[in-house]
Amino acid sequence: MSGDKHVLRAELRNEFRHRRRGLSESAQQTASQAVLNNLIETNLLDVRRIVAYLPNDGEVSLQPVIEYAWQQGIDVYLPVLHPFSPGNLLFCRFTPSSHMQPNRFGIPEPVIEVQDICPLASLDCIFTPLVAFDAHGNRMGMGGGFYDRTLAPIRRDGLNCQLIGVAHSCQQADLLPVQSWDIPLDKIVTEQQIYSL
Ligand SMILES: Nc1ncnc2c1ncn2[C@@H]1O[C@H](COP(=O)(O)OP(=O)(O)OP(=O)(O)O)[C@@H](O)[C@H]1O
Ligand SMILES: [Mg+2]
Incomplete structure (x- = not known):
């Protein structure tokens, strides 16, 4: 990889992480509710199985989306660090009674039960957190490559x-x-709109 691009990505990552961590608690709550409303209005939650995430580092909380999904009978999954395929994620069923444990980043994840793992091919929609995006659909994450590796088979x-x-x-x-x-x-x-690429 070119060194310049690597440095630029690292700088952008720092700047955009700083921005989202600077949002107030009330701005965070307003955003998470607005995201749910935008998804409902555009029928993007008219599906059977979704992957959500639990918020970290100023990310938009999907708690309202998760609760709405549970009410609607939509199955909700969360990313779990793969136990023996480093750098990859598994998607495990998340219910109000799931047993949770913090992963090595301190983010809670469901304790893995084989019958709760959902293969990529059976998922309708994956909501990913991100550090920065652009209007072309490009995504920058936290820099671990977890989503890039795990989602590569979709394409x-x-x-x-x-x-x-x-x-x-x-x-x-x-x-x-x-x-x-x-x-x-x-x-x-x-919280303001939906971009479709
Ligand atoms: N499909 C892949 N196979 C092997 N390595 C990969 C793959 N995708 C990403 N990586 C590696 O992961 C590292 C981090 O990638 P990148 O900087 O794009 O992370 P990110 O997109 O911010 O993170 P994430 O995908 O977890 O949100 C890179 O060094 C890259 O080589
Ligand atoms: Mg990436």
Whole structure:
């Protein structure tokens, strides 16, 4: 990878993480409710199985989306660090009675039960957190490559699973520097609007 691009990505990551961490508690709550409303209005939650995430580092909380999904009978899954495939994620069923434990980043995840794991091909929609996005659907994450690695088969095998980035509008960049392994998004939802690519 070119050194310049690597440095630029690291600088952008710092700036955009700082922005989202600077949002007030009330701005965070307003955003998470607005994201739910935007998804309902555009019928993006008329599906059977979704992957959500639990918020970290100023990310938009999907708690309202998760509760709405549970009310509607939509199955909710959360990313779990793969126990023996480093750098990859598993998607495990999340219910109000799931046993949770913190992973090595301190983020709670369901304790893995084999029958609760959902293969990528059976998921309708994956909501990904992100550090920054642009209007072309490019996504920058926290820098671990977890989503890029795990989601690569969606593009490679033409799976029918929508990738929807979830962000505060202040996380929009003009044009992100991307790498060959970055998996682009199909849609981005913010508290203000939905971008469809
Ligand atoms: N499909 C892949 N196979 C192997 N390595 C990968 C793959 N995708 C990403 N990586 C590696 O992961 C590292 C981090 O990637 P990147 O900077 O794009 O992370 P990110 O998109 O911010 O993180 P995430 O995907 O977890 O949100 C890179 O060094 C890259 O080489
Ligand atoms: Mg990436």
